[in-house]
Amino acid sequence: MQTADYSDFKQSVLDQAASLRSRIRSGEHTGTTSGAAHSLIQGNVVILPADWAADFLMYCQNNPVALPLIGVSEPGDPALPELGRDLDIRTDIPEYQVFRDGARAETVTDIRELWQGDFVTFVLGCSFSFEDALTRAGLTVRNVEQGSNVSMYRSSIATRPAGRFHGNMVVSMRPFNGADAIRAIQVTTRLPKAHGAPVHIGDPSQIGIADLAKPDFGDPVTIREGELPLFWACGVTPQLALENARPPIAITHVPGKMLLTERLNEELAVL
Template sequence: MHTGEYSEFKNGLLDQAAPLRARIRSGEHTGTTSGMAHSLVQGNVVILPADWAADFLMYCQNNPVALPLIGVSEPGNPALPELGHDLDIRTDIPEYQVFRSGERTETASDIRDLWQGDFVTFVLGCSFSFEDALIRAGLSIRNVEQRSNVSMYRSNIATRPAGRFRGNMVVSMRPFSGADAIRAIQVTTRLPKAHGAPVHIGDPSLIGIGDLNAPDFGDPVTIRSDELPLFWACGVTPQIALENARPPIAITHVPGKMLLTERLNEELAVL
């Protein structure tokens, strides 16, 4: 592909983002974003008061696999221009989860009424970005096939604490045959800002998961007899840390319902 053709192709991909966010902003799309916005980076979101931001930033730095940071806002500013030219973090996620003193108290489709002048937004890389890379590599993603949310589980894998934040890792699971599992590892290893390679393969009990058919977040998916479950670090991990840290208020995405950005997945790749 020539340079001009590639630029046109890239611009065409980037042009997907604003219309998709407009559908979310209007309430037309309220479901999972898995399989949406091909080739575009999707992000997990954590919104905190400014006096909690330094601790959370250190928590991200201590745990780059589970919390790969791709964007931070100015205090009180709902825009993240490096991730989207018209992005408004108060309206552009399909569903928000509100935490009060560590408790999940309510969900909302719009948080303008909850917005505070000291809020800082953190955007973290998401495994939905590497799903796109896996599909382009010829692999089938079960939750995309079944039009369901990805299966996510609380694990016994500890994160490295920072300030008031601590907790175990949440992992997402996708099943593959042996040969496809090897290819999936190769593909995702190149995407550290989208959680990178799996953190565990095989027996779920070794990481504290009792029943793959009962995920803590998301939906169960079919696992065939010739398939292995592969587990990746998940951007729901900070929600466990919020439960433990108990800030007076915090807002996140509902698991599986991500922020769509105007950055390409290839920008996150390690060559």
Template sequence: MHTGAYSDFKNNLLDQASELRARIRSGAHTAPTSGLANSLLQGNVVILPSEWAGDFLLYCQNNPVACPLIGMSQPGDPSLPDLGHDLDIRTDVPEYQVFRNGERAEKVTDLKSLWQDDLVTFVLGCSFSFEAALIRAGLSVRNVDEGRNVSMFRSNIATRPAGRFSGNMVVSMRPFSGADAIRAIQITTRLPKAHGAPVHIGDPSLIGIRDVNQPDFGDPVTIRPGELPLFWACGVTPQLALENARLPFAITHVPGKMLLTERLNEELAVL
């Protein structure tokens, strides 16, 4: 792409992200973010007291496929300037999940009344980021086509523990024909910060999923005769680790409702 055209393309995307974050900040958009601001990196969010930040950072380093770290804040700082010039983590996610003693206690649309001076924000890459690349390649992404949240499942794939953090991987599922599945693998392999290649293909029962039409998070999508379900590592994985760690207090995004950054997917692609 010509330099001037690329600059215009990027500026248009950044304007989209800023406008959408403004709608999220005002409470006008509380829906899932799949299919929005195509080509921009979306992020899973984990916010916890600084006392536990070291262990959680190690958990991410131990599990880079499920927890690809793309941003981390200073304690008490709600900004993440490397991910967005005006980003405020207290208001810029469509909906937050609050954990208390490992339990999903409540959902809120902003964190102004919950914010503490010792909170550290972690932002992890998201599979929504590679959906635009799949669509540009001419592939059908079923959850986008059907206007639904992606299907997410608890699996039996163990993660590598760190301190109090441990648990099995959560996976997201998208169905493809055989030929399209090969292409999807090729495309997503280049995007390790968006979870990279699938961790499983085919029979869901082999990774502990009893019914592929009954997701643990998100919505079911149509799987047509002859299609293969492809399963990618999912950034909801840390939410299971939070349940197991039973921290007194922590916050995440609600599955499917991500943080929109100002980084382009291709900036983190592997050539």
């Protein structure tokens, strides 16, 4: 792509992101961000008091596939300038999940009234970024095709503990036929900061999933005859760790309703 063409492309993507972020801030858009603002990195979010941040940082470092870290804020600062020029973590997610002592207490669309001066924000890579790469590779992503949230499941795959954080991995599932499954593995392997290659292929019972029609988070999707379910590590994994660690307060995104950054997905790629 020529320099001028690339500049025009990036500006058009940023304009698309700015429009969607404006709708999110106003409360107009509170739904999933799957398939939204193509080519931009989307992020999972975990917000914790500063005295819990070191343990959680180590948890991310111990589990880079499930928790690929792409940004950390200064304590008390709602901005993340490396991810967006005017990004405000208190308003820029369609819906937030508030945890109190490890329990899912409430959901809100704005956390300005809950904000604390010691909050640290962690932003983790998201599979919605590789959905864009899969689509550009000519593959059909079922949840995008159906206009639904991705299917997410609690698995029996253990994460590596760190401090007070521990728990099993959450996985997201997308079905493909044999040839497309191979291509999907090739494409996502190049994106380790968006969870990389699948962690499991085929029989869901081998990773503790009883019924694909009943996801723990998100929506069920159609699996057609001859298709294989592919399972990727999911950024909802830290939400299970929060349930186990039980910090007095923590805030995350509602599954499927992500932070939209101003960085391009190609920045995550390994050449």
